[in-house]
Amino acid sequence: MSRIGKKPVPVPAGVTTNISGQKVEVKGPKGTLSFTATDDVTITLADGAVTVQPRGTSKRARQQWGMSRSMIENLMTGVTTGFKKELEIQGVGYRAAIQGNILKLSLGYSHEVNFEVPQGVTVTTPKQTEIVVEGIDPQQVGQVAANIREWRGPEPYKGKGIRYKGEFIFRKEGKKK
Known part of the structure; x- marks a missing residue:
């Protein structure tokens, strides 16, 4: 179980997040960034936070779980503070x-x-x-x-x-x- 992947990524104030399939697009005061996740994870936006869940229990799905969550957190940090x-x-x-x-x-x-x-x-x-x-x-x-x-x-x-x-x-x- 990924300790990093389990945590939801909160969406800061002034940031809009758009999720379409595997693509996450984040727009904030400093600009716009996007990230396309692999098919091994499911990304959802609920209650002002982005959550990442693995599809299956394969080793690759578990690897992509924590990495995808970290990449989405970097998007949020980049468009707010840089x-x-x-x-x-x-x-x-x-x-x-x-x-x-x-x-x-x-x-x-x-x-x-x-x-x-x-x-x-x-x-x-x-x-x-x-x-x-x-x-x-x-x-x-x-x-x-x-x-x-x-x-x-x-x-x-x-x-x-x-x-x-x-x-x-x-x-x-x-x-x-």
């Missing part, structure tokens, strides 16, 4: 600046890295060494943050690079004489 990933840049001379739709990164290369921000995601730089990625789709926000981090991941010797805020980097000791 998702946010914070990155920090460490290193001498490493900095970031946003110019229109392009994030300009100085990361110790011979050239400046120009990262084009995709549609549906907003990137801001409160400080030269901080990057904030925000949006309504958690997958897209995480992917954009990972793509930015990929340009110069944190290295274990000096700790230079782009890291998630609060991420622990295991430091290594350098060579000994």
